Amino acid sequence: MWNKNKSLYLSRILTDVCAGLALIFALFVPEGAKWYNYISEPIGILADHNVALPLIIVIYFCEVMAFVVLWSLHKLLGNISKEKVFIPENTSCLRAISWACMLAGFSMIVLALWRAIFIFAAFLLVFFGLVMRVLKNVFENAVEIKSENDFTI
C-alpha cells in the first residue's frame, strides 16, 4: 500500500539519483559545449563569438547551484522524515533553493548574449526561484504560527 513514508523514500532516492546524474553530466560538459557550439544557430548579441567557453563556465556554475539545491532538498527530506517540518532550518533550505535558482537564471541571461535561446531557460529558472521564494515566505509564517502554538500553555 502506498503511504507517505514510501513517498518520502521515493523522493529521497530521486534526489540522490539526480545528484548522481548531475555528477556524470559534469564530466561531459566540455565536449558537450564544443558540440553545442558546432550545431547551434548563432542568434544573439555576441553570436559571432565562440560560445563553448562561456557555456562551460555557466554550466559549471549551474552545476554548483544544482548541488546546492540537491543538498537543501536532502536536508529538507531528512528533516521531514524525522517529523520536523515547520522548523527554521527548513525555511533556510527553501531560501537556499530559491537563491540558487535565481542565480542560475541570471547566469543564463549572461549566456543569452551568445545564444538568445537561453533566455527561455533563464526565465524558467528565475520564475521557479520566485515561486520557491513565495513558498519560503509561507513556510516562514507557518514556522512562526507553529512556535506560537507550541508555546501556548
Add this chain to the structure above:
Amino acid sequence: MPIIVNLDVMMAKRKISSMELAERIGITSANLSILKTGKAKAVRFSTLEKICEELDCQPGDILEFRKE
C-alpha cells in the same frame, strides 16, 4: 516581552511544588516550566482558570504588565 509571569512567586506563597501544580492543573511539568520561565507566548483561559483555582488567586497576581 512586557508581560511578566509571576507564577513562581505565587507558588512560593502557596508552598506548592511545580510537579504538584502541574499534576493538579493537568499540564506537563515541561509546559509549566515554559510558563514559569516566561518563554510562553500565550496562556489559554482554561489553563489560567485552573491555575487561579488551585493557587486561590486572581489572574493579576500571576500576570503583570511592565513597560519596556
